[in-house]
Amino acid sequence: MAVILLAVLLLTGIKNEYARLLPVSSYGMQAAIKKKSVDHLFIGSSMFRQGLSIDVLEEELAGNVYILSYNGNQPAFMAMELQYMLEEGLEVGTLYVDLYPYTAAATPWISDTKILLDTDLDFKKEAWRLMKAYNDTKPLDFYELFVTANNEQLLTYPIHNRLVSAQFRNGGNILTPGGQTKEHLDSLGMLGGREGLEEAQVEGYEKLLSLARDHGIRVFFIETPKYERMYGDADYMELYEACTAKIRELTGASGEDMDSGLKSQEAFLEVQKQGNMILAEELDFDFRDPACFQDLIHLSTEGRTRYTRLLCEKLRELD
Numbered sequence: 001m002a003v004i005l006l007a008v009l010l011l012t013g014i015k016n017e018y019a020r021l022l023p024v025s026s027y028g029m030q031a032a033i034k035k036k037s038v039d040h041l042f043i044g045s046s047m048f049r050q051g052l053s054i055d056v057l058e059e060e061l062a063g064n065v066y067i068l069s070y071n072g073n074q075p076a077f078m079a080m081e082l083q084y085m086l087e088e089g090l091e092v093g094t095l096y097v098d099l100y101p102y103t104a105a106a107t108p109w110i111s112d113t114k115i116l117l118d119t120d121l122d123f124k125k126e127a128w129r130l131m132k133a134y135n136d137t138k139p140l141d142f143y144e145l146f147v148t149a150n151n152e153q154l155l156t157y158p159i160h161n162r163l164v165s166a167q168f169r170n171g172g173n174i175l176t177p178g179g180q181t182k183e184h185l186d187s188l189g190m191l192g193g194r195e196g197l198e199e200a201q202v203e204g205y206e207k208l209l210s211l212a213r214d215h216g217i218r219v220f221f222i223e224t225p226k227y228e229r230m231y232g233d234a235d236y237m238e239l240y241e242a243c244t245a246k247i248r249e250l251t252g253a254s255g256e257d258m259d260s261g262l263k264s265q266e267a268f269l270e271v272q273k274q275g276n277m278i279l280a281e282e283l284d285f286d287f288r289d290p291a292c293f294q295d296l297i298h299l300s301t302e303g304r305t306r307y308t309r310l311l312c313e314k315l316r317e318l319d
Contacts, residue, residue, distance in 0.1 A: 016146060017121045019154060025161050027168040029085055029118035032066045037091040039063025042171075042222075043082060044098025045073040050298040051224030053308040054172020060312035063093060067171035072111035074103040075204030076130060081115070082211050084123055092217045097208055099223040099247065099277065100297075101239035104201045105194035107134045113149040134200055179291035179300035185227055188296055193235035197242050205250055220315070221247050225280040225307055227296045228287040244277065251276045283310040 024031040032038060040061050042048050049069035057065045068081065078097060086092070108130045110116070116124055128145060131137060153160045167175055212219045223244075230236050285307055286292065292303030299307060 016116075016124055019117050019150070020119060022117075022157060023161065025164040025168070027164050027171055028114060029068060029081060031171065032068055033085055033088045033090050035064065035066065036089065037064075037093075038066045039093040040065045040096065041092045041094070042067045042069070042096040042098075043073070043078045044069050044096075044222075045100055045103055046071050046298060047100045047224045048098050048222075049173050050177070050294065051304050051307060052172065052311075053301075053304045054169055054174065056305060056308040056312060057172070058170070060309070061315070065170060065172075067173075069098075069171065069173075070112040070115050072103065072106075072109075073098065073115075074106055074108060075201040075208065076108045077110065077115065077127065077204070079204040079207035079211065080123065080126065080130075082208060084119060086211060086215055092215065094218040094220065095208070095212055096220045096222050097205075099221040099243065099279075101236065101243040102191060102194065104197050104205075104243045104246075105239050106201065107198055108200045109135060110145070113145075114153075116145070117150050117153065130200065134198070176301040177294050179289075179302055180293055180295070182290045185229070185290050185293060185296065190229070190233050191236065191296070194239060197239070197246060202246060202250075205247060209250060219251075219276055221251075221277045222311070223277075223279045225283075225285050225287055225292070225299065225303065227290075227293045230296050231281075231287065244279065247277055278311065278314055280307070283307070283314060285310055 020030055024034055032041070040057065040063060042052060042057075042065070044067075046069060048067055049071075052067055054065065054067060057067075070077075073081075075097070082092075082095070110127060110131065115127075124146065128142065131141070131145075135141075167173065209219060211217070226236075280287070289303075292300055292306060294300050
């Protein structure tokens with residue numbers, strides 16, 4: 001029995017430290033790190049995976065592009081991911097951060113364990129400490145995070161890796177989901193309310209800005225379009241307004257009467273003054289067209305193509 005337990009512990013340690021060294025696909029942190037330099041790095045949740053067209057970005061932006069997206073990815077973990085990649089030697093020109101109010105109002109939790117396949121044991125321990133600090137965690141949560149997470153992907157790795165590579169290019173989703181009808185979208189339930197922005201997520205935004213300052217990276221916060229019903233929902237708009245106000249506060253105050261890590265170099269301030277938050281409502285996108293949406297918050301292939309072209313046009317205006 002002791003031998004079996006020792007073997008399990010050994011294999012668990014190897015998985016948590018070295019699974020990241022497996023040959024990379026076209027998705028995740030390790031694939032980005034392998035590039036060594038990314039001119040345009042998008043970090044976000046399924047909003048970016050479903051809301052950005054890698055084809056359009058590569059066509060319209062000068063330089064190379066990479067989209068790093070995980071389901072439910074939150075600002076606190078986006079900051080950890082960026083720090084990890086920078087420490088691994090990745091150079092970034094411009095960073096685009098997913099601005100999705102619901103993740104900014106969530107308690108820290110990893111909902112997409114594929115993050116763990118891309119990172120070392122130190123990253124996982126830091127993630128666990130953050131989750132434990134804000135949640136009533138149980139031993140089973142620890143067991144699932146460090147022992148059982150991703151075992152099926154590892155056991156079927158050659159097949160799993162080929163499947164992932166067939167679905168993504170440079171982190172961008174190349175599958176082509178269709179849109180919906182108005183009747184279907186109007187029948188969907190709303191997402192409900194949350195109790196304001198979460199402190200740990202605000203600190204995540206702060207850390208992203210601090211890392212960008214330290215590494216000379218330009219930053220944009222990007223909100224992908226939501227179906228018109230979301231913009232008429234009081235719960236969503238309350239979080240939306242709180243989130244955008246907080247980002248304006250953080251970016252507008254950088255370097256001005258602050259003694260925190262956000263105090264910025266002159267060059268960083270100068271590029272940030274050019275505009276650092278691009279909201280979907282500022283673009284000429286039709287939020288009422290059901291063909292552009294898979295559901296209330298995710299774009300279809302047609303929607304993400306239209307939106308990404310408008311986004312690139314806006315980015316060119318800001319250059």
